[in-house]
Amino acid sequence: MNKKQLLLLDGAMGTMLQKAGLKSGEKPELFGMEHPDVVAGIHRSYIEAGSDVIYANTFGVNSRKYEGCPIPVPDVIAANIATARQAADSCADRKVRVALDVGPIGELMEPLGTLSFEEAYECFREVVCAGEQAGADLVIFETMTDLNEVRAAVLAAKENTSLQIWVTMTFEKNGRTFAGTDPEAMALTLDALGVDAVGVNCSLGPEDLQPIVKRILTRTALPVIVKPNAGLPDPRTGLYAMTPERFAREMSAYLPVGIHILGGCCGTRPSFIEALRRMVRGDSSAQNPEDASACADALTDGEADAYDAVDRGILNGVCSAGRVVNLDGKVHTIGERINPTGKKRFQQALRDRDMNYIMKCAIDQTEAGADILDINVGLPGADEAALMTDVVRAVQSVTDLPLQIDSTKPEVIEAGLRAACGRVIVNSVNAEEETCRKILPIVKKYGSCVVGLALQKSGMPKDAAERIENVETILKFTDEYGIPRRDVIIDCLTLTISAQQDQAMETLHALEYVSKNYDVHCTLGVSNISFGLPQRKQITVSFLTQAMFCGLDLPIINPNQLEIMDAVASYRALSCQDESCSAYIERFANRQDTPVSAPAGSVSKAASGDLASGANTASVSGQAENITPGSEASDSASSAAHMLHQAILRGLPDEVRLQTQTLLESRSAMQIIEEYLIPALDEVGDRYEKQQLFLPQLINAANAASAGFDLIKDRIAKTDGESVSRGTIVLATVEGDIHDIGKNIVKVVLENYGYTVIDLGRDVPPQKIRDVAMEQNVKLVGLSALMTTTLPAMEKTIQVLREAGCTAQVVVGGAVVTAQYAQEIGADFYAKDAKETVDAARKVFGA
Amino acid sequence: MLEELCQNMVLTSLDHGKILRSMDARLGALSGEEDTQPDPDLIAALQEQIRQCETEVLKCASPRAVLRILPAEEIQPILSGHDICRLLSGCTEAVLMAVTLGSELEKRLMIEEVTNMSNAYVLDLCASQAVEQAADDLEQRLRVQILREEKYLTNRFSPGYGDYPIQMQGLLLDYLNAGRAIGLTLTPTNLMVPRKSITAVLGISPEPKPDLYGNCTHCPLQTKCAWRARGERCYQS
Known part of the structure; x- marks a missing residue:
């Protein structure tokens, strides 16, 4: 293949088949088996028009769509590939390639649908293996809308075939797919997974797709595919009205930006490809030869040079399907709360597979403003790989923050990387050769970023110099595995100053050196610094600020601590990372200084109502105001009991927590449950039965009571006491x-x-x-x-x-x-x- | 014509009365019987909660629709059972319809189910009301359009109504190419994902047809319906 040659794809298949007699509801691939001559004719007309790659008539074949069909899926694929192969091979003047065309499975994946990642993988595996065996030159996954389904498809192709992998997804005018995937997230994720070309097809015309294609180009050096519709269908007739000439003219805008794989989707016909060919021939000067060569190289060698991306100003980042966090040197926080270390309640949740508890942790950190979430499921005796899979999926069902998979065990890391949709960070390797050799190949395979701890088996580094030495060792290994420096995140280790006071400055010195002298990112588990000291936040915030000044851009912190997030917001403003201080102003504009003591009589509106809350418990953000005890004495247990009862009836969780705490000083856990919580709930239930309450209020009351139960459970978990469960x-x-x-x-x-x-x-x-x-x-x-x-x-x-x-x-x-x-x-x-x-x-x- | 109708899907507000009525179908509380009248503060709080959930639903929902007209000679495959045949008898064409509110709203519902079940419940009711209104609105605009051509639209009939099997869902979505057109798919058990979606068949008739199914006979819930038990009907607001 000429390296500077553009690749022309074909146009629509479905509409051509309908014209040739395909009926509504009839499967196009079975029609293709029965009428190979018709399909071959369509392929030939595209080849004559100028297509260099033709898509075989296999878009909808998979075991789930073909359930109940007597002809096995591989046979349907083989027959349709053979038809395309024959048409391609009969082209005398050039080599025409045959793409195994694979569309979405047709069912939505978990968590919104019921199709599991593993089922999707199996489904695609059968298809790609059959396609390769039948003689396809490459596989194109097209019209995809769910990035996670694409991941299943790409992994199935990568792990079971040696086919080149191309992917195009379908974006709406709002810049997202139906399932909520962003163009940038697609490009980052698929580039990381090592596909050979990415792009867009369907939904819009060439011009309308431009903004989306531009967004893709900011994130990948891979060849980009553009296969638009023939404009939008006429609103009155539903027919595509764009002419081939107009189509080609609009497509010509893509040549100067380095797009070299062009084709058409719905509404396009051989005449459109013909027009494209004429446009390309007449306008070859519009090509940027450098881009063309990079593109062609990547296509033939199978992989773009990762360093190339830096030269072309492509932005690095991590992402989920719907959100990208740039790794641009600015400070982005990593939430540390999904971690069982030292947390009995969290350990219990992991043991019980209580995903709701963990999902709440994720939502809290998201709402508190974390940018990335660390996921650690280290629990002695547990099947950590399985836990990691479950936790990653649960967390991604309720937040779109990108993830950091936190483990030192290769099998746990791989489970996390497989489960996580998007591009993630692996936390971590260290300067031990053995560790690097086990974990870096996994990092490379999934194209993730990786944290390197400046640490060796022999123990904690004594000073900055030793840390830097360890960093050099880590970089030697990441270089060896072809992991670009910009994907490496160095952790210079935070030690507790109450134990090793001199180490704080060593950490900062090392951090400063590393951030200045290597093209890497820096992380630190900041909170550790203050362990064992009173008023920990003081030390933590101060250290965090100094570390950010020294080059810490990815601090691992507890985002639920306001002071810490405040410090980050302040630093971003001071360092010009927060342009015009707009985020700072937004954060603090309405912040009141916390009063030293609660003002007297600050009883919320709800407290004056007879039952179950005013608008406060109705708030969607779920934040109920606190009611503070009024004139009644609040320290006596009987008063607490009364207030607890009222708080449950009114659905006020914070108040329930407060009164339960007071009661725990004088009553046993069981007593509080039996004598206060349950009777209050019974009263609520009774009023519900009498139709004096609606279901939302019954749930509010139950939720409020749960604040009391949670407190009691926490207490019991801490003291290893017996369970209070009633069954x-x-x-x-x-x-x-x-x-x-x-x-x-x-x-x-x-x-x-x-x-x-x-x-x-x-x-x-x-x-x-x-x-x-x-x-x-x-x-x-x-x-x-x-x-x-x-x-x-x-x-x-x-x-x-x-x-x-x-x-x-x-x-x-x-x-x-x-x-x-x-x-x-x-x-x-x-x-x-x-x-x-x-x-x-x-x-x-x-x- | 159809494309044009589908491109103008907007939701601006929800019918609070209907949401309140569907709250748990125990409407004695609202009808002012006996001593079961809940206090006004409570109703006010509930209405505020509905308002907030409405805002959230309107923010997260992206209503999308797809329509297709089948001439009478092509409707055979979508017929199954007595009721749909009665609906379409004498019709020259059938209209297939699918409406969805999209996946972002689904994600929002999932988050609320973890953080605040009470809101999740109200949010879910609001979302159901929203998709119902989106379908009503589309139907109404279609009806006007058809009337202009001096033809008449029958009422809306969905798989699961009467003896029209829910298994027809897959065929309707295939005919509409709904996965590609609006991102609407089915589980193997014929449930639609995103869940807040509606499919339906309507007939186009040269003569006005009586509303055959605007009652409970088609409803799978008729034996345990709280509205019916009170002598009320859910479709009469």
Whole structure:
């Protein structure tokens, strides 16, 4: 292939097939098997028009779309590839390549849908293997909207074939895909995964796609593909009205910016490719030869030179599907809270697979303004790789912050990298050769960034010089593995000044040297500095500020501490990173100085109401105002008990926490639960039954009570005391159903009655429910189903439980479930709402 | 014509009355019976909560729609059961419709379910109301358009109504190319993702047709409906 040659793709296949007789609802690939001559004719007309790469008629073939089809997927692929191959090989004047064309699977992946990453991977694996075997030259994943599905596809192709991998995603006019993927995030993630070309297809015309293509070009040196529609369809007729000449003219704008792989999508025909060819021939001067050569090199060698990217001013960064954090030397914070070290409650959550607790940690840090989240699941005796997978997925379901996978175990790191959508940071390697040789190949494979601890097996470095020596060693290894310096993040190690006071300055000296002399980023676990000292925040903030001045750009901190985030905001303003101080002003404009003592009579509006809150508990941000004790004496236990009761009725979690704390001084945990929390909840339940309360208020009250339960649980976790659980219940929304709000309401209410709930989530197979119910030996299983179509799964689950000899009783509920149906399928209880589920639990567990 | 209708999907406000009514279908509390009247502060708080959730839904929802007209001779594959045939009898064309609020709203709902279940519940009701209104609005604009051509649109009928099987969902989405057009997909159990979505079939008839299905006979919930139990109907606001 001529290195400066542009590559022309083909145009639409679907519309050509419809013209040739494909009917609505008929599968184009089966039509292609029956009419190979028709498909070959289309391929030939594109080749004659000038296509250098033709897409085989395989867009929609996969085992999930072809379920029930008697012809195996590989056969359908083989037949359609053969047709394209033949057409390509019969072109005498040039080499025409055949692309295995692969579209989206057609189902949405978790967490919004039910298709798992592993299922998607398997589905793509079958397709790409069949395509390679049938003789495709490359695979193109096109019209994709979900970056995670693309990752499954790319990994399947990379790990099972040696095909070149091209990817184009489909963006809407608002600059995002339907699933919320950003162009920059796509480019960063796929460049990191080592695909051979990225780009866009479908949805818009050439001109309208320009802003999106430009955004892609800021993030990757890979060849970029542009395969637009023939404009937008006419709103009145639904037909594409753009002429081939107009199409080619609009496409010509892409040549000067270095786009060399051009084609057409919906509404384009061979005449469009023909027009493109004429445009390209007449306008070859518009090409930038340097870009063209880089592009062609990358295509033929399979990989762009990573250092090239720096020369071309391409921005580095980490990302999730929907958010990019630039690694641009400016300060970006890494939240440290998802980490069980020294945190009993977090360890418990990991052991119980209580993902809700961990998701809350993620949401809190996101709302507090963290830029990246560190994920550490180090728990002795646990299957850390499996935990890492679950935690990463849970966290990404509720936040779009990019992640940092924190482990020293290669298998745990790889599990995290596989699970995480986007481009992540690996934390960490050190200056030990053995560690580097184990972990850096994984870092390279997924194209992630990596933290290097300036540390050796022999122990902590004594001074700055020793740290720098270790950094040199680490860089030697990262260079060797071809990991660019800009992807390396050095940690010069924070030691506690209460133990090793002289080390703080050594850390800062090393940090300053490293940030000035190597083209790397710097991180530090800042909080460590103040361990064991009073008023830790004072030391931590001061050290953080000095470290940022010395070049720390990725501090690992607790974003929930206001003072720390304040220090970062101030530093960004002082260092001109926060242009016009706008972020600083936004942060502090409405900040009041904290009064030394609470003003008298600061009773919130809600406290004056009779029941359950005013607008404050209704706030979407979930922040309830505190009510402070009024004129009543607040230190006596009986007063606390009264206020606790009222706070639950009013749904005020902060107040419940405060009063529970007071009560814990004089009452046992069990006493507080039995004598105060539960009776208050009962009163709420009673008023709900009498229709004096609505469900949102019942939930508010339950949530408020949970603040008390949480405090008690924390206390017990700290003292290793006995559990206060009133019994364990497994809850699940049955297989095939994804409507789980009802189940989640039941869960909140049950938990706040003191039951331990093992929440298996939604779309849960019967076998999993059985296994957990039997392993944990639970006495009650709660099943929910919303739709008539998923009711059979409820029946099947009960059957599976019974057949296995599981002795748990079963309570069922959900929109279409009736008492009669519950009886028919052998459930022990029917509950029409959360309150009735509690009643069922009381029957099972007593009291 | 159809493209034009679909390009103008906007939601500006939600019907609070309907949201309140669907709150938990226990409307005795609102109808002022006996001593069950909740105090006004409570209702006010609830209305404020609905207002805030409404704002959130309007912010996160991106309503999208796709329509397709099938001539009578091509509707055979989408027919299944008695009810849809009755709906379309005498019609010259059928309109297929799909509406979705998009995935960002779904993500928002998931976050709220973790942080504040009470808001999640109200947010969910608001989102359901929003997709219902989006579909109503599209239907209304389509109706006006069809009337201009001196033809009549029947009422809207969805898979799951009456004896029209929910399994038809996949075929309707295929016909509409809904995955590609508006990002709407199905699970293997025929549930739509994003969840806040509606598909429906309508007929275009040369004569006005009586509203065959504007009652409970098609509704899977009719046996346990709290509204019906009170002699009310959910579709009468």
